[in-house]
Amino acid sequence: MVSVEQLHACGELLASGLDDDVVVVAHQAERVAPPVVGDDGRGEKHEEEATVLVVEEDRDLARAARADVEDPPRGELGARSARHDATVRAPTHDPTAVEEQSRFGHTRGAPFRHGGDCPRHVDLGRGCADATAEYSSDVIRARGLEKRFGDRRVLRGVEFDLPRDGFLLVTGPNGSGKTTLLRLCTGLAVPTRGELTWDVDRRRIGFLAHEPLVYRELTAVENLDLYGRLYRIAERRERIGMLLERFGLWDERHTRASSYSRGTLQRLALCRALLHEPELLVLDEPFNALDDDGVALLERELEERRTHSAFVVATHDPERVRSFATAHLALA
């Protein structure tokens, strides 16, 4: 957990002479926002724990990004590595400022600035003009997301763009809103404020939730067959067989899920989430309950799908997927 003092210190560090250098900002190890002074809805200002956004990028990529910023090659932008394409924005001191900004035009590529009421964001190397053209390639765009449950605010001022081959890593302590954010990304929850747009069919989203979302009284084959029918998968049986084989469930395919161990259920849940070749995979703690073989299997799947699927992954074990991640969103 980052203390308020640390947050301030990082904020000071960022403020010192980095205004015009997006690339330098990009390859800093971590970015954190200072505590947010917000309105509690009754018109009283109060200091609250900030939603912390962390963006990571390695130096080589940052260097490449610098080149793009200096002389953005329009024709090559689309083919550039996905690792450059993630944009994550920190919360603003005034949530309405973010909404206004997204309504009246984006500020991507604008210099990183610290302090004042300006929204703080880190753009990992996309030029402003070309970024507009790339908007259509984003699977999800989030602007000023806020989610409340009654009086309790779970998320505030979350912004990101996720390109088709992007990988957004979401971390944070318990109760920080990771699962809520993931549910927002799937469309199962609706933001209280802000804008969330998808460029993907709802049925092309694969969702791995806390619960495996399988019927315990049905077997693995029956569960996958049900989802396969609903997703209208061509060659359903072959696809189910292939997934069961790949995830080591073939021998238990006719066993009811109620007798599965937690790890086996997680494998079945992964089969369900991957069954329809989703364009967007939203995974909540995907490594939970998996043994070493299961972890290796999942890592192989992630590696194979990196090029043709977008990912939003929430985990308490970010090191496992850090090599895949194109952006890191840390909630606090």
Next chain:
Amino acid sequence: MTYLADVGALARKDLTLELRARDTLPAMLLFVLSTLVVFHFVLPSDSSELAAKGLLWVAIVFTALLGLSRAFAAEREQGLIDGLVLATRDRSAIWLGKALSMLAFLALAEVVALPAFALFFTDVGGGTIAGVILADVGICAVGTLLAAMATASRARELLLPLIFLPLAIPIVIGGVGASVAADPAKYLAFLGLYDTIFVLVAWGSFEYVVAE
């Protein structure tokens, strides 16, 4: 056709689950039989046919309520409604599949209940049977929608009867009327109208019930 395929897959899933778990239908059967037995001893021997038919409808409505309270049990306990919402092209297929499976359970309960009623009380005429069939459609259409609504609530066990029973009053009126009237046609037409309206309402509004 693809919509009906979704409905068929979902209804078949519910029937398979019930066949294996057996946690709804046996309870409904036991409840309706024990209710009729209790009524048999409670009702004076010289009571009218009207009173007996009224009790039949009370038993049917409460038996249906028992089944409806379990309608989304698996989805609620395991969060499965999220998976179904993401997978179905038209979310109303979830409602229709569930309503059809509830209709099957209720019909099976009544296959046992009506002969039992004839045994304990009085003969069951054609008007009663037609009324029961039409009432079942309305009960399952409205009840499944309300069960889905109640599922999202913490006080779901309390909420479902509170919202279902007022909407079931027209069904009871139509059902009892069809059972005892010399000419049950107008009561059956009333039940048919109720079914048409509430099937359309439930079909059109289910999308918003499962959305947050």
